[in-house]
Amino acid sequence: MASDPAVLDRLHREHATALWNYVVRLTGDRVAAQDVVQETMLRAWRQGITDDDHQRATSARAWLFTVARHLVIDEARSARHRREFPTDELPEGRIGDQVDAVFDAALVSDALGTLPMIHREVVVRAYYGRATAAEIAEDLGLPVGTVKSRLHYGLRALRLALQERGVTR
Structure with missing residues (x-):
């Protein structure tokens, strides 16, 4: 596992923008793309992916794009993705606790x-x-x-x- 923060920083500096653009094209969602890039970079750090030389840089970039693509596919297939949908409308207001109203009604009735x-x-x-x-x-x-x-x-x-x-x- 690569524990050197400089490695992650270098990976991010060299690949994050291109990776983010790629994920935005796949998802159409700029915020979700940021999440995918972050998760991809975290996985790269955990796996010890480095790009010390040109050969490794090419394979690191390919690995990052593959992981990002798989994350997008997994999200699209997830149950959460099928059940949730974006909307421009705000949800209903918070419904308060009805316990006080029940007690008040009981007192008035009594x-x-x-x-x-x-x-x-x-x-x-x-x-x-x-x-x-x-x-x-x-x-x-x-x-x-x-x-x-x-x-x-x-x-x-x-x-x-x-x-x-x-x-x-």
Whole structure:
């Protein structure tokens, strides 16, 4: 194994640009070409490839190009390459942890269970059903003022129930 960094430096200086141009032509990807050249040079260093004289320089260059070509072929055949594809669109935003939302829903549901039925029914229809006071009044056969009053007192009781559970101030 060649442990002399000067050997790798010389190999890189003499062959990396031509090797990179070759890999760019094969892949069409400038960034991937840099990775392939780096991996090729690493393998050359591990194998002890040198180009001390003209004969060795020719065989070292051939070896480097062959290794680079094989790396490109291996990548093209890889499962990762078949499953991944480039895109100009950003991925969806990060999805946060839903644990807090589940606990909040459980607390609100528990607090709603403590309300008298006449208040709970109006609060649930207004906030979960997104119904207006007039729609709730029509559905329940009550005056709009009664629905507004029950909604007011229901929300007030709900706030107190949540305070008892340590949710709000």
